[in-house]
Amino acid sequence: MDDLIRMGEQAQQASRQLAQLSTARKNKILKLVAQALRQFKNEIIVENNQDLVNVTGLTDSFIDRLTLDDKRIEQIATGVEQVVTLSDPIGEINKGWKTEDELAITKQRVPLGVIGMIYEARPNVTVDAFALTFKTGNAVILRGGKESLLTNIKLVAVIKKVLRDNDINEHAVQVLHDTAHETANKMMSLTDYIDVLIPRGSARLIKTVVENAKVPVIQTGAGNCHIYVDEFAQAKMAVNIIVNAKTQRPSVCNAAEKIVIHSVVATKILPMIAKALKPFNVELRGDEQARKILPDIKLATEEDWQTEYNDYIMAIKVVDSIDDAINHINKYNTKHSEAIITDNYANSEKFLQQIDAACVYVNASTRFTDGFKFGFGAEIGISTQKLHARGPMGLEELTSTKYLIRGHGQIRK
Amino acid sequence: MDDLIRMGEQAQQASRQLAQLSTARKNKILKLVAQALRQFKNEIIVENNQDLVNVTGLTDSFIDRLTLDDKRIEQIATGVEQVVTLSDPIGEINKGWKTEDELAITKQRVPLGVIGMIYEARPNVTVDAFALTFKTGNAVILRGGKESLLTNIKLVAVIKKVLRDNDINEHAVQVLHDTAHETANKMMSLTDYIDVLIPRGSARLIKTVVENAKVPVIQTGAGNCHIYVDEFAQAKMAVNIIVNAKTQRPSVCNAAEKIVIHSVVATKILPMIAKALKPFNVELRGDEQARKILPDIKLATEEDWQTEYNDYIMAIKVVDSIDDAINHINKYNTKHSEAIITDNYANSEKFLQQIDAACVYVNASTRFTDGFKFGFGAEIGISTQKLHARGPMGLEELTSTKYLIRGHGQIRK
Numbered sequence: 001m002d003d004l005i006r007m008g009e010q011a012q013q014a015s016r017q018l019a020q021l022s023t024a025r026k027n028k029i030l031k032l033v034a035q036a037l038r039q040f041k042n043e044i045i046v047e048n049n050q051d052l053v054n055v056t057g058l059t060d061s062f063i064d065r066l067t068l069d070d071k072r073i074e075q076i077a078t079g080v081e082q083v084v085t086l087s088d089p090i091g092e093i094n095k096g097w098k099t100e101d102e103l104a105i106t107k108q109r110v111p112l113g114v115i116g117m118i119y120e121a122r123p124n125v126t127v128d129a130f131a132l133t134f135k136t137g138n139a140v141i142l143r144g145g146k147e148s149l150l151t152n153i154k155l156v157a158v159i160k161k162v163l164r165d166n167d168i169n170e171h172a173v174q175v176l177h178d179t180a181h182e183t184a185n186k187m188m189s190l191t192d193y194i195d196v197l198i199p200r201g202s203a204r205l206i207k208t209v210v211e212n213a214k215v216p217v218i219q220t221g222a223g224n225c226h227i228y229v230d231e232f233a234q235a236k237m238a239v240n241i242i243v244n245a246k247t248q249r250p251s252v253c254n255a256a257e258k259i260v261i262h263s264v265v266a267t268k269i270l271p272m273i274a275k276a277l278k279p280f281n282v283e284l285r286g287d288e289q290a291r292k293i294l295p296d297i298k299l300a301t302e303e304d305w306q307t308e309y310n311d312y313i314m315a316i317k318v319v320d321s322i323d324d325a326i327n328h329i330n331k332y333n334t335k336h337s338e339a340i341i342t343d344n345y346a347n348s349e350k351f352l353q354q355i356d357a358a359c360v361y362v363n364a365s366t367r368f369t370d371g372f373k374f375g376f377g378a379e380i381g382i383s384t385q386k387l388h389a390r391g392p393m394g395l396e397e398l399t400s401t402k403y404l405i406r407g408h409g410q411i412r413k
Numbered sequence: 414m415d416d417l418i419r420m421g422e423q424a425q426q427a428s429r430q431l432a433q434l435s436t437a438r439k440n441k442i443l444k445l446v447a448q449a450l451r452q453f454k455n456e457i458i459v460e461n462n463q464d465l466v467n468v469t470g471l472t473d474s475f476i477d478r479l480t481l482d483d484k485r486i487e488q489i490a491t492g493v494e495q496v497v498t499l500s501d502p503i504g505e506i507n508k509g510w511k512t513e514d515e516l517a518i519t520k521q522r523v524p525l526g527v528i529g530m531i532y533e534a535r536p537n538v539t540v541d542a543f544a545l546t547f548k549t550g551n552a553v554i555l556r557g558g559k560e561s562l563l564t565n566i567k568l569v570a571v572i573k574k575v576l577r578d579n580d581i582n583e584h585a586v587q588v589l590h591d592t593a594h595e596t597a598n599k600m601m602s603l604t605d606y607i608d609v610l611i612p613r614g615s616a617r618l619i620k621t622v623v624e625n626a627k628v629p630v631i632q633t634g635a636g637n638c639h640i641y642v643d644e645f646a647q648a649k650m651a652v653n654i655i656v657n658a659k660t661q662r663p664s665v666c667n668a669a670e671k672i673v674i675h676s677v678v679a680t681k682i683l684p685m686i687a688k689a690l691k692p693f694n695v696e697l698r699g700d701e702q703a704r705k706i707l708p709d710i711k712l713a714t715e716e717d718w719q720t721e722y723n724d725y726i727m728a729i730k731v732v733d734s735i736d737d738a739i740n741h742i743n744k745y746n747t748k749h750s751e752a753i754i755t756d757n758y759a760n761s762e763k764f765l766q767q768i769d770a771a772c773v774y775v776n777a778s779t780r781f782t783d784g785f786k787f788g789f790g791a792e793i794g795i796s797t798q799k800l801h802a803r804g805p806m807g808l809e810e811l812t813s814t815k816y817l818i819r820g821h822g823q824i825r826k
Contacts, residue, residue, distance in 0.1 A: 016743065020766065099788050103777055112799050113769065191623070195799045210604070214624055216632075216800040237822040244824035330429065352817045354433065356526065364516055364820025373825070374816075375512050386525050386608045386813035387629040388801035400799035403787075404765045407777025409650040411657035412786070 008193025010171035111137035121145030146179035188213035220381030223253030223336035230342035231262035289318035358391035421606025427582035428552040460567040524550035534558030559592035601626040633794030636666035636749035643755035644675035702731035750779040771804035
């Protein structure tokens, strides 16, 4: 049984040191961690093999995500080196002003403190989470999927050795050894020590964390993304974007799940879309109006409008106005990413302003919602909540701020 | 029994309209609300009197906060008019850039959506919460203390009439009629409809919300504020600031509760402090070293270091270095406001950087931690968490952002 209070105290202690480290020193450590991962790769693979022997009855894709080999470890090490190249948000001054009382206030970017990461059996997340939290001066407590426990313990041991060798408090990173749900629940209640919880993984895992946590959570979420083909859309562009947004990687949260299309262009464009999706074996479903145009498709149900398929399925809603499109999308979307295809200026602006989502696109694929594609150089996840962070999260979203106030003896009257 | 799902749906519906209102229109409504409060003040006072008749066995200060009269209603109306003068953060572009894929991204400030406010029997908060959330384009669901129910219902009715008369969805503001704890708990679980909960009130109320809410909470919190008198402090400045921070308004969260003092200056300055606090009947407690200098004071216990007195009591800790001071403060503070009194540059910088708190002061009273004193023109509360908002919260903290992405047909490769 992990002593969570003790782990929390140790993490908080470590976070004090981390908050004061220079960017150069943090970068040096990250480079050494990348080297150490390469140096100890055989030992890591031995532990990973043991994890793989222990799992039974899981899907191929699960096992694939759990498996480490030379190539994967090289990718992980390279990923750490990429974090070195990112600019360090800590110490940045967001704003500064002088008050009526002549106090000089500056708002400075600081680490969050202690971050709790809860994720599935993906050992790459273990190292990635360390690299991103360390670069931003945070201590991290990791709770990975139980199937990857031995791998995670080894990875963290490799990182800790580098920390110790460089006089950094090794509790900058800690991993839960006990994978019972009870222990995870205790971790989610450590409000005195953990500043933020970040769950990464399936909708179910995230829901569990949101429902059980007392520590503030950054919710990275599900996507039920829509492409709205406006009455003023270029047909070819609409087809291209829908094919891309559905098929380029259907399992991810920024893939499109729904087509909303204006009735004026539906007769022309829906058959083009159906034809273009055919080679990818995308199953189409639709409302009554869509089925008048594409008679072979199944009737979409209320459940369809709500569902994130993450699969080669799409449902089609025909609307008679952009307002109906916006209302439909705002009713069913998960506030992730939504797109309009149009050549009409007023409609593009209306859609951008009235759709309630982290990312709203005009004439582009929803698949661009991504920390790397946005140019952040990293991605902690994509926030679908409105507090703290919304949309793709880079290093800045792992930070907080504090006010520094310089005076000369002022008292309040 | 309130139908919370229905209230949530209605609030969300209203929030769509509010998000699109121009600043001019929002300001017009706020001015009319102020007028209506004055116009209907007698009816409001009748309901308030009924609330006052119903309460029994409560303290004078409780009843004082609950009571409305002509003067109080005028103050509330003036408060609404002050919100009119604040600049509207909605629509502001925080940043914009072009990505490698030639997508033009702008990050725009938008309302949070639906805010839930949970607070005590203070009718002024009802109107204040409406004014601030409305100005920032948010719908609000109010759950005030049960003792103020009739007053709150009347105040909200007055506001709703103005909304209806001006074609604004009246569900922009709603009040829970059912004051059972169960209903409040249901409200705290409305994750599909409420974007953020803001509890305002006692530490106990806030703790209850943090422990029970599934909706994200902005925690406004307790203050266990310290004044550290450095070895290089000006004695007179230290005394002035301590007297101000303790006695100017001892019941509030930014009042100082603890003195930490360097041993080199303790013998000289502690008696000066004790003398200056004497006219205010401040009870001093101290560690063994402090008691050698001030033999009449009580020994401070572990509980003292942890306690926010909100009263005319202060505890004194003598330290032998600034590092000991920083460690003591980081161990016991509530991350609210901390001050150092010093003329030494290196020590001031060390304290500013190493103290973990929302607001860190050099040579000024902690009493300045306040949205108005910071120049925000409003104060929703003082956040002691690190997510989303930290320190005094103004209008900006009632907003979120979204990314608007303009393309010309880009798909992801």
